[in-house]
Amino acid sequence: MADTLLDIRNLAVQYQTDDATIYAVNNINLAIRQGETIGIVGETGAGKTTIAKSIMRILPNPQGKIVSGEIRFKDQNLLDLPEKEMQKVRGNQIAMIFQDPMTALNPIETVGYQIAEAIRRHNKITQAEADRRACDMLETVGIPMDRFGEYPHQFSGGMKQRVVIAMALACNPELLLADEPTTALDVTIQAQVLDMMRSLKEKFKTSVMLITHDLGVVAEFCETVAVTYSGEIVERGTVEHIFDNPQHPYTLGLFGSLPKLDTKDRRLKPIKGMMPDPTNLPIGCRFRDRCPDAIEACAAAPPDVETEPGHIVKCVRAKEKGGAAV
C-alpha cells in the first residue's frame, strides 16, 4: 500500500531474565497508514508496550531483544538502521509518550529546556529560536508560556503529561506512539488530555498508535483497533468491526467483563482463568484454556481469518462463520 507509514512484519521480541525467557511479542503483523489512529488494546503483559519500544528501539538493554521481523517505516527497515541514524528518527519522525508523567520528566531540568532540547536536536536552529518554539508548544498544549522556566515538580500530573506531549510533538513527528497516556490521570483530567490529543492529532496530521487497556478510550479516539493477547494480535479491524461485530472469543470476553453504564444486569460475565505465563506459552491457540468455545482444532496454531474486508481474527472457529484464511 502506498500510504502505509509503518509496517511491522513478523515481529518477535523476547526478554531474557536470569531464570527464563519471556516471550513478550510473538510474530505480530501490523500496518499503520498515514494519518491513521490505531488503538492497541490488551491487558497487562499482552506485549503492548514492547511493540512501541521495539519501534523506537529503546527496549531495555541487554535484557530485551528483537529476535525476528521487520519494522518498515516509510519503506526503511528501522531494525537495519545504525544507532546514529535511528537517533535522527527518534523524537523527530517517531515520537513516544509514556505512561507515567510523574517519572517521565527529568526532575532537575526546566520543562522548557526539556522541550527545547528535543527541538534543537533535530533542527539546525539557535537556542533562542528553539526556546521560542518550545514556548509555542507549551501554549499549544494549554500551558501558559511563563511556566517555561519551571521544574517538573511544580506541575500536577495532568500538566506534566501535557509537557510530555508537547515534547513529543515538538518536532512534528509523523507517528506518535502513546503508551497509556491517560491511565495515571484522574477521569476529568484524562478527558482533558484526550481531548487535547485529538485536536493536536488533527492539527499536526500525525498518525497515532494509542496503547491502552481501556476500550472506552479506544472507542472515542481510534479508527482502527488491534486486540493483543499473550504477545499476539488476536483481532484487528476498524472500530466498527471490533465494537459492533467482535469475533474473537477474547474480545467478546473483554466486552463481557466491562461494567456498563447502561444495563440493568447486576452480574458481569468475566473470562475465566488468567493469561498464560509468558515464559511458558501453550502451543496452539493461547486463549484455548480460557475459551468457552474451544475445540480440538484449537490445539494447533490458529490461522488469521478475514471475516469481512479488513477484519482479521486469529481463531480457527472464525472460519466456520464464513471467514477466509489469509
Add this chain to the structure above:
Amino acid sequence: MENRRKKQSRLRDIWRQLKKSKLSVVALIVLCLIILVAILAPVLAPYHYAQQNAKLKNAPPSAQHLLGNDRLGRDILSRLIWGSRQSLQMGVLAVAIAAVVGILIGSVAGYYGGWVDNLSMRLLDIYQAIPMFLLSVSLAAIMGPSLKNAIIALGVGTVPGYARIMRASVLTVREKEYVEASRAINASNARIIFKHIVPNAIGPLIVQITMGVGSCILAGSALSYIGLGAQPPIPEWGAMIADARGVMRQYPTHALYPGICVMISVLACNLLGDGLRDALDPRLKN
C-alpha cells in the same frame, strides 16, 4: 515445622539470587573459611602465638615456619591464624552492638514518628557531628587500650548509620497497606513492629551489616595499629603491622601478610554485601 519450611524457602530465595554472582559465592566461601580458621585456631596453628624463638628472629620462611618468624622469633603463620580471632571479633561484635542498638532506635523512631522520631534524630545529629573514626579513637583512648574497649568504641561509633537506615526502611514499610491491614485485624503495636515491619524493613540492613563487619575489621585494625586494640602479646593483624613497622626496611613481608589478611577478609565482606544487595533488590530481578 511449618515455620522452618518457610524460613528455608526465604533463605533459599536469597541464595538462589546470590549464587548467580560467582564472586559473591567465592566471598561467602572465603568468609566461612576465615571463620573456621578463627574457631579452629588452636588446632590449626603450628605454634602458640606467643612462643618466641631467639634463634629464629626475623628468620626467612622454612619448612617449619612457612611464612618465617617475626622480630621476636615468633611464627608469623601461627600469629596470623590466631590473629583472625581478634580481627573477626572486632568486626562481628562491634557490628552486633551497633546493629542491635541501631535497629531498636531506628524502628521505634520510624514507627512512632512525631516527637519520639524528632528527639532520636536530633540526638543522632549530635552523635554524627563527630567524625566516626575520631569518635571511636577518642572512646577507645579514654576507656583505655584493650580489645574489649576497642570493640565497644567501634560499636558505639557506628550506631547512627544503622539507626538511620532502619528508620528510613521502617518509614517505607510503615506506609504499606499490609501494616494497615494488620491494624484493622487488631494487631498490637508490638506485633506490627516485630512481625511485619522489622522483618520486612531489615533487608537493606542485611547489606549494611555485612559490609559493616568489613569496615569494622578495617577500622579495628587501624585502632590496633595505633595501639588501642588487642594488647601484646595477643596477635591482631593491625597490631602485627604496627609491630613490623620497625623492620619494614629489611623485612617488608612481616607487614605484608597481616595486611593481606585484613584486605581479604574485608574484601570478602564487601563482595558478599554487594551480592546481597543485588539479591535483595527486587528491581534487578526482571
Add this chain to the structure above:
Amino acid sequence: MLRYIIKRLLLLIPVLLGISLVVLILIDFTPGDPARMMLGAQASQEQVDALREELGLNDPLPVRYGRFLWGVVNGDFGTSLMTKRPVIDEMLERFPYTLTLVTIGTIFSVFLGIPIGIYAATRRHTWKDNAAIFFALIAVSMPSFWFALLLIRFFAVQLDWLPYAGVETWRGWVLPCGAMALGISALIARQVRSDMLEVLRQDYITTARAKGLSEQKVTYRHALKNAMIPVIMVIGGVFGSSLGGSLITEMIFSIPGLGQYIMTALNNRDYPVIQSGILIISTMFAIIILIVDVIFALVDPRIRSQYTKAKRKEGKQHGKQTEEAVEAA
C-alpha cells in the same frame, strides 16, 4: 537561600552544645587523673589535690560545663595542660597541615573516582566494568595505613624518589596524599557507579532517549547531573570525616596536623585539648556538611523551591487555575 543557611547555622548550636556536653561527661568517666598525669608518679597526693583545685577539676559537672561554654563564647578554648599554650593557638598552627592533606587527597580522589565510576556504569556488565569495580573494591578493602607503609617501602625506601616522612617540601606531600586518596577515590567511584546505574533505570532517561538524544548527551546531561546529587553528599561526608580520620596518615608521615595533636592529647589525658579539639573538628565537619547541603539545594530544584516558595505563590495567583494538584494529600 540565605534564610536557609541561617536556619541551618542556628540548628548547629544545639548540636555543638550537645557534643561538648557528651565529651565532658566522657572525660568525667575516664579512669586516670589528669592532675596526676601532669605531675608524674612521684608527686605527693597534696600536690595533686592542689593542682586539681587549681584546675577546677573538683567542681561539679554543670559548673565545669558552664565555665567551658563561657570560655568558648569568649573565644577561650582553654589551655593545654602539657604545653601550657592556648588550645586555639596550637590548633590553628596545625590546622593548615590537616586541611592541605585532606583537601589535596579529596580533590585527587574526585578526579580519579568520578571518571572511573562513569566508565564502569556506562559499560555495565562488561569485563571493563567488572575489572574497574573489582579494583575499586580492593582499594576500599585495604587498610589505608598499611597501604601508606607499602608506599613508603616502595617509593621512599626502594626507589628513594620521595621522602618517607615530613612535609617540608611539596614532595613530602605526595605519599600521604596518595595514601589518603586511594580509599576515598575508590569509594567515590563505587558511589558514582551505583548512582549512575540507578539513574539510568529511571523513566526520564528513556524519555531522553526517545527524544533522539545521543547516548553521550543522555549519559552526561541527563544521567550524570542527576547522579551527582547523592555523590556530592558522599564527597562532602568523606571530606569532613577525613578531617578527623587523617590521624593515622599524619602519624605515619610525621605530619604535625590536628589528628596527631588530638592523639597526643588523648594519650596524655590533656582534657582541655580533647574537649576543644573535638568540638572544633566537629564544628568544621558540620560546616562542611552545611556547605554540601547548600550546594545540594542549589543543584536540586525540588529542594531549592522549598526555600523560594514566597516568590512562586505570587506567580500562582496569575496562572489561571494551574494550581498544583493535591499531591501532598
Add this chain to the structure above:
Amino acid sequence: MTPLLEVRDLKKYFKSRAGLLHAVDGVSFTLEKGKTLGVVGESGCGKTTLGRTVLHLIEPTDGQIFFEGKDITRPKKRELRKLREQMQIIFQDPFSSLDPRMTVSEAIMEPLILKGGMSRAAMHAEVRQLMDTVGLATRLENSYPHELDGGRRQRIGIARALALKPKFIVCDEPVSALDVSIQAQVINLMLDLQEERGLAYMFVTHDLSVVKYISNDIMVMYLGQVVEKAPADELFANLRHPYSKALLSAIPIPSIHNRKERILLTGEITSPINPKPGCRFMTRCRYAREECNKPQKLEECAPGHFVSCCCYKEINDLEEVNKA
C-alpha cells in the same frame, strides 16, 4: 430500624506545612445491613480517608460514627477490638496489602490468631474454608504473595477481611489495580459474598461504571465534601450537581454509538488546604456565580436524592433550554 452504620458530619483534618488539609469535611451518610454505598471521586477528594476514618484506622477530628445504633466515635481499646471484628477493609493495591513474608494461609490465619480462642487445627480448617469461599485453590496455601497474580492476591485480601465474619467492609478501590477480565471476576465474587453473608460494603472508587454495578446508594465527593448523594438508579437517571455530570461525561464509553456530549472541565482539582467557605467546585464550574461563594448545604431535590449546589435548579432549567 436502626441502620448498620451511621456517620454524622464526620471531619478529618491533617496538619500540613502549608496549613490545615481538609481531607474529609462534614460527611454524613447511613448504610443499611447488606447494602452497598458507593463513594466516588477523584484523587484527593478524601474518599480513602473517609473509609479509614470510619474504621478508626485514622482518628476523626470531629463528627460522630454510630454502629448498630451505638456511638463509636471515640471507642475504648476493648470496644475497638470488638468493633474491628465487625468492620474490615479490602485494599486497593494487592501488591502492598499483603506482607511479602507471609504465605497465603498465614495471611488469612492472622486475624484468627489475633482473635484467639481457636485451636490450630480449627484455624486451619477455617482457612481452607475461606480459601474455598473466595475461589483460591487449597494447593496455594503455602505460596507467597509474590508468586501469585493480582487477582489472586486480591482474593487473599478478601479472605483475610472475611475471616472475622464482619458485617461491614470498606472496599478501597479493590479492583482498580486489576485488568478488566480479572476485575469482573472479583466484582462477581464480592457480589456473591454480599448475598450469602449479608455484608454491607462501603465501596470506594474513582470508577463510576464499576460503582453503578455494585451500589445501592452512591455518594459523589469533591475535595472532602459530598456534592451529591442518591440511590444508584436515581443518580444516574437524574444527575444534578455540575461536578457529577462532568465526572460521568468524562468516562470513555466502550461503544461507538450513542455518543454523549462531553462536559470538559477546565483546570484541575484545587488544594484542600485551608479551603474557602464557598462551593469548592466553583473554580472549575461553568455555572459559577456570586451565590456560590456562600457555604453550600446538601438539599433534598427528589426523595432520597441530595445535592450540594445552590443553583442546581437553575442549571437544570438552563440545560433543558439548551437541549431544546
